[in-house]
Amino acid sequence: AQSVTQPDIHITVSEGASLxxxxxxxxxxxxxxxxxxxxxxxxxxxxxxxxxxxTLVQGIKGFEAEFKRSQSSFNLRKPSVHWSDAAEYFCAVxxxxxxxxxxxxxxxxxxxVWP
Amino acid sequence: DAGVIQSPRHEVTEMGQEVTLRCKPxxxxxxxxxxxxxxxxxxxxxxxxxxxxxxxxxxxxEDRFSAKMPNASFSTLKIQPSEPRDSAxxxxxxxxxxxxxYEQYFGPGTRLTVT
Numbered sequence: 001a002q003s004v005t006q007p008d009i010h011i012t013v014s015e016g017a018s019l020x021x022x023x024x025x026x027x028x029x030x031x032x033x034x035x036x037x038x039x040x041x042x043x044x045x046x047x048x049x050x051x052x053x054x055t056l057v058q059g060i061k062g063f064e065a066e067f068k069r070s071q072s073s074f075n076l077r078k079p080s081v082h083w084s085d086a087a088e089y090f091c092a093v094x095x096x097x098x099x100x101x102x103x104x105x106x107x108x109x110x111x112x113v114w115p
Numbered sequence: 116d117a118g119v120i121q122s123p124r125h126e127v128t129e130m131g132q133e134v135t136l137r138c139k140p141x142x143x144x145x146x147x148x149x150x151x152x153x154x155x156x157x158x159x160x161x162x163x164x165x166x167x168x169x170x171x172x173x174x175x176x177e178d179r180f181s182a183k184m185p186n187a188s189f190s191t192l193k194i195q196p197s198e199p200r201d202s203a204x205x206x207x208x209x210x211x212x213x214x215x216x217y218e219q220y221f222g223p224g225t226r227l228t229v230t
Contacts (some may be wrong), residue, residue: 034218036221042223043222044206046220049218100165101165101217101219102170105157105158108157
């Protein structure tokens with residue numbers, strides 16, 4: 001069965017610092033990969049997604065993620081964090097062979113940004 | 116497009132009462148997902164539909180929970196009778212699943228408080 005691990009429950013960074021949020025998945029083949037962000041009191045919003053091709057994908061709000069097949073990882077990065085990036089971040093995978101659209105989510109990483 | 120619409124946004128009810136949560140997916144989407152989010156358990160998939168047919172309801176906590184999708188533009192999640200432990204934020208999401216891995220779009224959620 002698919003599983004998604006986000007090893008960091010909570011990360012704190014200073015504004016302007018770089019950020020990397022980790023995500024590892026367990027799956028028999030390369031799945032489709034997603035990062036979502038949830039601001040307080042809101043639903044989840046897609047940041048970026050990987051289907052195929054270039055393993056470095058760009059998303060909204062200056063985020064990027066890199067797919068590494070050898071490490072089964074899809075880590076999210078941002079070179080300079082803004083206070084408005086404080087939110088919870090979810091990594092998700094989808095079975096490449098599925099036509100149902102089901103996503104498997106990690107437990108999330110809560111990001112706190114210090115001014 | 117208006118996005119996924121959920122109603123009500125907030126619901127406060129007493130234990131033992133029936134609660135009905137509503138969702139209107141994005142037009143053209145053929146998969147619909149109900150999630151529950153709590154601090155303790157994180158984001159949980161309760162049930163999902165594809166082409167109005169329930170595919171997997173293994174996440175429904177118990178028989179007090181039921182969900183329907185009578186047509187492509189409407190779904191309900193019902194809790195009867197409600198209990199304080201049902202207090203959570205309930206999200207509806209939809210996607211245009213077709214084997215090409217479209218992302219899920221989330222509604223703003225319904226915050227349910229059972230007293």
